[in-house]
Amino acid sequence: GRHEVWSWKTASRESLCLMWQKVKVQLTLSMSFLTAVFWYCRRLYSFLAQLLKRWSNYLQRKLIRNLSVLPEVDLLGYSAREWKGETKQAKQMREAYEELFRSCHIKYLRQVKRDNYSVVRAVLFQLFSQGIPFPSWMKERDILKLPEKLLYSQGCNWIQQYSFGPERYTGPNAFGKLRKCMEALKTNWAEISATRDHEERGNMCNMLFSDESKEYKLYEAIKFIMLYEVVEAYEKIKSRGEPVHNLFSLLFARDSSSDPLSFMMNHLNSIGDSICLDQVELFLLGYLLEVKIRVYRLHRFNTEEFQVNHPDEYRREWNEISLLTEDDCYYHIPLFRT
Numbered sequence: 001g002r003h004e005v006w007s008w009k010t011a012s013r014e015s016l017c018l019m020w021q022k023v024k025v026q027l028t029l030s031m032s033f034l035t036a037v038f039w040y041c042r043r044l045y046s047f048l049a050q051l052l053k054r055w056s057n058y059l060q061r062k063l064i065r066n067l068s069v070l071p072e073v074d075l076l077g078y079s080a081r082e083w084k085g086e087t088k089q090a091k092q093m094r095e096a097y098e099e100l101f102r103s104c105h106i107k108y109l110r111q112v113k114r115d116n117y118s119v120v121r122a123v124l125f126q127l128f129s130q131g132i133p134f135p136s137w138m139k140e141r142d143i144l145k146l147p148e149k150l151l152y153s154q155g156c157n158w159i160q161q162y163s164f165g166p167e168r169y170t171g172p173n174a175f176g177k178l179r180k181c182m183e184a185l186k187t188n189w190a191e192i193s194a195t196r197d198h199e200e201r202g203n204m205c206n207m208l209f210s211d212e213s214k215e216y217k218l219y220e221a222i223k224f225i226m227l228y229e230v231v232e233a234y235e236k237i238k239s240r241g242e243p244v245h246n247l248f249s250l251l252f253a254r255d256s257s258s259d260p261l262s263f264m265m266n267h268l269n270s271i272g273d274s275i276c277l278d279q280v281e282l283f284l285l286g287y288l289l290e291v292k293i294r295v296y297r298l299h300r301f302n303t304e305e306f307q308v309n310h311p312d313e314y315r316r317e318w319n320e321i322s323l324l325t326e327d328d329c330y331y332h333i334p335l336f337r338t
Helices: 002-068 075-082 088-103 118-129 136-140 143-153 157-161 176-192 198-208 212-237 246-253 260-268 280-290
Strands: 105-109 291-297 307-310 317-323 333-335
Touching: 075 105, 075 136, 075 280, 088 105, 118 176, 118 198, 118 212, 118 280, 118 291, 118 317, 118 333, 143 157, 143 212, 157 176, 157 260, 176 198, 176 212, 198 246, 212 246, 212 260, 246 260, 246 280, 280 291, 280 307
Parallel strands: 291 317
Antiparallel strands: 105 333, 291 307, 317 333
16 A cells, blocks of 8 residues: 555656646746847837937937027027127127117027028018917908909909019919918918917927928918008009008109009019018018017117117007017027016
8 A cells, every 4th residue: 555655656746747847848938938029129129219219310400400490599609609800890799789688688599591581481480489360350351362352353463473482483373373372371370379388389380490392382472461462552542542551652652662563573573582571561561460570670789770660650469579680681580588
């Protein structure tokens, strides 16, 4: 009996040992497999993370490189870099910047791309980044219909001679192209102004103002709205109807813009290509957008024209934006800090 018990125990032990050896082999293989999988996943994760980081850095560099309104920089630091030396002009510019810093609480600025859309770009960027809504007259009428109204209702078939900045496009397709520009302005303005989060709105602006094809459509739409307002004012003056703003009298008093056609041919068509907006047109821009545009003209430092408003007559409820210029050609965006 004892021999049988011992034999049973021995057989059981040997069976358990054999089973354990098999299980141990399987566990070892499983652990090796899991270790290999973990190592592979870790390497894959590390590779994907590096790839994502490189792609993100690439997009960021590309965005900054294409951005037509650069991130903010220190005002006095910018002045020191741009106006070195001891010439009379350099000293005056540095003094003007110091006055902005000390008295106007302007601590930073955002540089705007130096081309012939500069002032329109600086104004639109602030409208969008501040979330300023459509002017009241735009809420009452569909701006998409303005090209059609001008061409068909008012018989201005000469808008076929309209030029789109550096593209200098003219011809019968001008109407369709203007329509697309108006659609771009309305869609982007509505979308950005409806965004309440300031940071998100800023990101949307950076994306928009890093795409030339998109932002140029906005500027051409603004130019066309300026033309439309000039046509409307001209018709009112001819019919001796309701009074118009005195800025239109100044505009039509120029030999080069005595009527809407000459205004388009001699001024609007060249904006974005060879010239910028002049002071009268900047008045018109503020008027039609219903914003008070305060301009700091550094080359007019120590004169009454150092700070000017466009237009000089504005309503109290209008929003205010600011521009900074050294020469009345190229404009930057001043940033205030208290």
